[in-house]
Amino acid sequence: MADEERNQMILLELVKQPHNSVCVDCGAPDPEWASYNLGVFVCFNCAWIHRNLSNKVKSIKLDTWEDSMVETMKSNGNAKAREVFEKAVPYYFYRPLPNDSTVLREQWIRAKYERLEFTGETKYPPPSYTRGFYEGLLWKKGKEKTQFNQRKFVLSETEFTLTYYTDDTEIKAPKAVIHIKDLNAMFQPEKIGHSHGLQLTYQGEHCTRNIYVYHENSEDIVTWFNCLRAVRFAYLKTAYPTGSNDELIPMITRNYLKEGYMEKTGPLQSETFRKRWFVLDAQTRKLFYYKSPLDAEELGAIFIGPGKNNYSVKECVPKSARGNKWKYGVTVDTPKRQYIFMCEEEKEQKEWLSALQQVVLRRMAPQDYASKLAFIVVCVAERNV
Incomplete structure (x- = not known):
């Protein structure tokens, strides 16, 4: 041979x-x-x-x-x-999966083999994600406008907060102080239109808020991501002191289970269908909807409980509809209301059905009850505004 x-x-x-x-x-x-x-x-x-x-x-x-x-x-x-x-990879450091963005994959490989960050040898200065504090400039999308402007962000493990300023000298009061308890970070390069695009989501006073940022340097944006994960992990260790690392790691950050456009009608199912951008967050069991993908605030949200609590998802064809251009229907039944959504293609319909059914088939975890309670409180507050 x-x-x-x-x-x-x-x-x-x-x-x-x-x-x-x-x-x-x-x-x-x-x-x-x-x-x-x-x-x-x-x-x-x-x-x-x-x-x-x-x-x-x-x-x-x-x-x-x-x-x-x-x-x-x-x-x-x-x-x-x-x-x-990989001798000394911190528990919170993100290990990329096959479908993750290129920037996450590249910086993981560089950290391992080029910068030798996980060999267990003492480094000076220590990596930023180990310090419990990080600050720097990020390009942030305006709430109402489409352009991005540089803003100073400060992350503190001591305070469990992420703060950002419109003035990088910090002379002016911060534009926002976000508690790390409610913060989620995920890479969204296609959605944001930049290969280093990062979406930060947190619970505002009456709704879920989104911040879209990027950094020109790939190492810096992944450092921000892992710094956020480090502080989130520290917070979770205090919030769930009996939780094991294996239980806490999936809670540090998460990607959405499904995103995309569907048409939605009103509660009477006789109102005009309107095109909306939907986001399914499996961890919080919420289906959010927005006018467009880069909106800072949600238009509304639907809590998706388990099947045993009278929640269900199925394929449908609406009896009557006005204004809908799409014909592939999805019905979500809750104890209080039935929701009708329309998809443009059958493939999208099947994907939404599969994603929603994953949530319906999952049992309620203790944190799910807390999420539902917070959701009810926000809904009541919105009705009282």
């Missing part, structure tokens, strides 16, 4: 081993690439980033491998690499 064929067979056997069968960096299954100077198996997307870092990358199926390269892969592998490069 030729050396090339033998080497490829060895690589194909190595990548079947449990610790090598997923990408070492993002966890994508069945990696088909490898870095032979690091001795790790990676997916195509991570391989592209490694190549930009000047790591030696080859396809395990399409490229020719020399004996010395294969020996490196045999003597290393993903498990050994993690023991070295």
